[in-house]
Amino acid sequence: MPATAAPDPASPAWTLPLDRLDISEPSLFQTDTWHPYFARLRRDDPVHYTAESQFGPFWSLTKYQDILHCDVNHGLFSSEIGGIVIRDQTEETTRPSFITMDPPKHDAQRKVVGPIVAPGNLANMEALIRERTRMVLDALPRGETFDWVEQVSVKLTTMMLATLFDFPFEERSKLTYWSDVAIANPADPEAPVKDEAERTAVLQEMAREMGALFHRRRAQPPRFDLLSMLAHADATREMPPMEFIGNLMLLIVGGNDTTRNSMTGGLMALNAFSDQYRKLRENPALVETLVPEIIRYVTPVIHMRRTATRDSEIGGKTIRAGEKVIMWYISGNRDETVIDRPDDFIIDRARPRQHLSFGFGIHRCVGNRLAELQLRVLWEEILARFPMIEVVGEAQRVYSCFIHGIRSLPVRIPG
Template sequence: MTQTSVHTHDAVSDLAFEDGVPYGYFDEARRDDPVRWIEEEGGPGYWSVTRYADVVAVTRNFQVFSSEVGGTIREDIAPEDLAARKTLIDTDPPVHTSMRRLLSPRFTPGSVHKEWVGFVEELVEETLGTAFSRSRFDFVEDVAAVVPMIVLGELLGVPVEDRAYLKSLGDEMIASSDPDHAPRTAESPERVKENSGFPFSSPAGRDMWKYADALRDKRRDNLGHDVFSLLMTGNFNGRKLTERELDNFFSLLVVAGNETTRMALSHGVLAFAQHPEQFRRLKDDPTLLNTAVEEILRWATPIHHFRRTALTDTVIGETAVKAGDKVLIWYASANRDENVFPDPYSFDIGRKPNPHIAFGGGGPHVCMGNSLARLELQIVFRELARRVETIELDGPVDRLRSNLTHGIKSLPVHFTYA
């Protein structure tokens, strides 16, 4: 077992991602120091894990690397605050398994196909029809942010007039240092600490709880077949979820069901604009749709990292890790690992095999909504390939300032139509 070198500063802060993922940093880390100790300002430090094999090993070994102890974000939260804001992803089996079982039947591939294909097809046709009234538009604003939010609204039974508000709260929650999405905290870091008891340490997390409380009160005598009704009535280890558990479940679903799919849609169109020969391949061969979507997911990797905490003294690769150590697993790096993905910086819609971990590295925490996200991506890109002749950028790409999520705020495009 070896102890790797110590880096005395945090090279992967939010600002490091403002102009794109620092892939050069991750390439060097995988090559020279794949389990690297980072000394962080205001924190105890953490292990930065960048190789695919190590990321997958940590993800799957929940017995040693906990999501519940310490939570899943890098910042250290007081135990009482962490307990108050705990979501499904911040639990370990068997609690995680029981909580997941409340909704998992609604998210199987078969259930998703049966329930959502027709709805998403009609939604995509309407959304693209509106956007395609112009040859130049913002793909994020007019398509990528529209489709997932409407699907999510239907999934949760949220009134149409409230969906834009929930989108704005979700945007603010995931990007506390971005001045456009989170003006309440970006220029006032002290407000993050003040709100540490709410999701993402954001005042938007508090507002999301308030909305969930109000929705629950409205729906109490008017339950439907939506997921929020299912959570209100479901059996969790012989009891119903508490009001706070419902709030946290709702908050998680808003972020996971909207933000990540939007990011994949946006980065997929950006990739096709930058690699027009790959868009031509998809147009010429529609059978490439499924592999194209998987390559878009690898390329986009909507979530950059998650945190785990070591429960015992252990080893990652050849590096000794102590009980209580914080561990960050970098999906953004793992999905560019040259030992797994030949020519990883080549966007190849026919890539096979493609064992990307955009939805997690397997184990109990694999993304529950991955089938629905894939369906949305497949239908959007199928229709783009059918109806669009060329995709070009029509202005600068405005990226989200976040080392957690791989967001694009604005993507001006110029389409010509088939």
């Protein structure tokens, strides 16, 4: 919903002493009450140190330019030393992937999967994406309430995942389940797993099933799917078991959660800003700028973590070697010094791609153009058949400070 950065004297976001502000609390995102906390930090302490939290001590970067500085300086701020999430990894939970690697290993592994989302292949995939989108939308009920996440967002992203991996199509729901398990916070009562041991067991099951397909592809001539690419490339064909699991998690979550939540969050934003929905209906060509605005406004990945490799300074603060630095993309995308009226959803922005949601530098999201393609096709097809899709109840959000997840959203298409 629309948010305001104006201080509210009754809100703890504005009254708590700065040293007691902890923006890593997952409930802030589950209840959608995070906005004023980040507005306070952007105004009063944009490079903020939290000494105590459930994730230990960490630095927070909340302004656009500071986040960009950290993201592009991979030599100074490492992904490999501590991983990419705020929670510290243990021996049990460490599963390396190319997003948690520094060069040169990162570059070699990322290069393997790049061709599947190259412009030429995306052009070839568009017809299939459009066919499936039409099939899903045409099956939706009219005049009755249904869950948009279950009936649209999950269905479309799961079919896309199955195509990317050339996974047995009739078993594609496993991919969604594995993605949900990979990002689940066991403290969430609705999480599909209740502890790390259960998560590990599910991911080992994933590794067995995907591993069997991986070895089958390695014995076959190279094909244009992710498993075949990994199986035939020198940089990935002999991955250790935990690295295999880590890269599968990265590719499955990257291909599922971010697009899925943008598909849902975009509909919510258009309902919250009815003037923008009306503008879009009157001019469907605005889908081109709608898509990046959805991705900015929703910010499906809330944060990324880096670890300082040596002492440096950001915003007048000294960050020591070994300290944890959190880039809060969700705050940088609301930075009023860079983005005009950032708390408003504006589908015809002059610079719609001015956002942090895909990251920058060597770790910029490898599938960003595929995500945009899926969203563009979805909204083109929605506008071609539905004058309006109404949000008729509250969204149920995921308990997480990493993925800006939406578990369910009741909607209705007027009959």
